[in-house]
Amino acid sequence: MAAMWLARRAARRLPPLLSRQGGEPTRPWFLGSTAPPPVLGSPPLPAVERIFRRGFCSVRRFAGESSAAAAADADEEEPENGFAGGDQAIDFPGGKVSFMAEMNFLPESHGERIKCYRVLDDDGKTISGSRFQEVSKEVAVKMYSEMVTLHIMDNIFYEAQRQGRISFYLTSNGEEAINIASAAALSIDDIVLPQYREPGVLMWRGFTLQEFANQCFGNNMDYGKGRQMPIHYGSNRLNYFTVSSPIATQLPHAVGAAYSLKMDKKDACAITYFGDGGTSEGDFHAALNFAAVMEAPVIFFCRNNGWAISTPTTEQFRSDGVVIRGQAYGIRGIRVDGNDALAVYSAVHAAREMAIAEGRPILVEALTYRVGHHSTSDDSTKYRPVDEIEHWRTARDPISRYRKWVQGNDWWSDAEESELRSRVRKELLQAIQVAERMQKPPVAELFTDVYDQVPSNLREQEQLLRDTIMKHPADYPTDVPV
């Protein structure tokens, strides 16, 4: 009871957000200090300076000299022109830009890496001074249960693939907090455009273990009608767009979907998930730019898990991760500890409020680690050290960290834990059995949905195929009804 009270107290209440009706805009706590960001412009690299000294000897001054002196000087030299006046600024087409006398190159980085927002420490205790969105006991426990459920589902489906019962699988190991906590901070009306390592978002929305199993087995109850590989879930009912394997293609879709929500004046945003690898695709850049320009209420959620199959982030980009890139596009962003469920929950909660109330995109970069192999087609020990994986699997496990917090609040017990685990395990084994026994979708479904109606070429091909099946039934699987 005392622990619960402490936890409540730790979760400081948020000040009211900007309301759309206007009024004096208070700056929400999650926007940080109101001070403008530090001005870029450290002295240029010595090498650059050398080149320019050699090349343009008429230039008198470089950044090494006092900029105050430079400014004064520049004032004197101010040419007569109709634009600038005395303030050393011109209205360029993109807006007013002032001049400087130093030839300052923007540095390639800020020096210090952008900090990561965190609420829970490694022991699952709230960090002193941390501010986060309060979570009710009910939501907190549901979040925990679903993180565990996701983990068990992953283990069992992975095993099912190893046994040859499904053709492929891919786990979210290590990213359970990202999956579940981000989902918990959204409303069901928000539109989700996933990559593929976010089944927990769908689980949170109510996709049942049976529905997951049906998709993985591609049976008659799979909404995708057995056409796509396992893990390509989708649900119109749950506002979760169907997974598509090509990386990053869903990002621009999310912007379009978000724009539609805004035009329809819905109290909802779009959220799209992607990995660190996905940020290298052209679609990532197209989407961020579109979102900024269209002022679309979309959350770009990057799961920066360190790896894109075998490619480490050092070979993916040289920026300070992903969040920094939002700035270049004029998009607000935050870096968050992806293994801290409360931090993820709070960041997405705030991002959602801003996206909808202000009509703007938000970029969230969650730092984490892909604990599993990329997929069942991969052996990640070929390219990364086993103890690195082990470290993240154990010491940095997001589930046990969050459990400590939940249990510290007296919201969860060891008995509930073992009851949950055995119940989920049983449900899953049952779901797999049912899914496995069920027939595949009928042959007719091979030809539907290519278009809204089956066109004549496909009707003809269907007839030919049926003739062939009659002639050579042994060529065809028996679990697909003809």
Next chain:
Amino acid sequence: MAARALREAGRRRGWAAEVGRRCFSGGSAGTAVPERKEGGGGKPVNLFTAVNQALHIALDTDPRAYVFGEDVGFGGVFRCTTGLADRFGKNRVFNTPLCEQGIAGFAIGLAAMGNRAIAEIQFADYIFPAFDQIVNEAAKFRYRSGNEFNCGGLTIRTPYGAVGHGGHYHSQSPEAFFCHVPGLKVIIPRSPREAKGLLLASIRDPNPVVFFEPKWLYRLSVEEVPEEDYMLPLSQAEVIRKGSDITLIGWGAQLAVLKEACEDAAKDGVSCELIDLKTLIPWDKETVEASVKKTGKLLVSHEAPITGGFGAEIAASIAERCFQRLEAPVARVCGLDTPFPLVYEPFYMPTKNKVLDAIKATVNY
């Protein structure tokens, strides 16, 4: 003053183009390497190992050759680039960021400077973000500049085709899209020995090449592959089985299906001539024409959807050239006009029995 400086600079830049032209305009730089018709000899290896051998040789014989793409550093998701980074260093064999348009564009620039840029696209299904670079840039680099520039050193390798469980995005055969683009060469090998010889020829060919590797055969297809450096000629089809009643044409993994169909047809007394087209553009019409003039019948087969597939081009060309000699309509046994479906893969595929039925229908026309 400024104008002259600009011209001067232009002349200096021209050097790179010269290098490019010297390397890639005057026919294959590797003409000293023997062309082998029949492999024979060598150890039995699978297709990914044969590709790996070719890449080793390409890097070894040309210090200006580079191999790169997603995950190639540790050997690639299909193990085709195993050992290359260790042997040739990370400057010549490297991972790229996950960006196909970047891979293709970078490769074109590298090739335009007189290098052999051997780029990997992880799956042919993921080549589409690179489509603009390949179609509008690589293919037209030479033509649009009046041969001032070329990117002939470019070879894009990419695994294509069905594997039994690949679904929409790990199964497609997008070769026909590229066959519609003058300026590209499109090559598809059928076996390890062919893959090694054709890949080396593609890498050394002074034109941009898209080289599709049948991923179903990476491990499955094993044959004796000569260990040494050799090339097989591009734009040359091969009659791999002689026959008199009907001509069958295919490429890549589909040839294995056609071979089986030939054997079964033989049991029924039908003699099939089987041709491996190998190079889809520019293709060897003469070999196909000669065969059809002999047999009077033609069947084309590929995994890609039938509509607009490269089989349509072959059928039209042969109808033009052999109209008088054709004794039956050209038969096409191809993939269906649907996206590539996971559980329906056996239904979608141009199977042996579909081919066999079409052989019989054509022969008895």
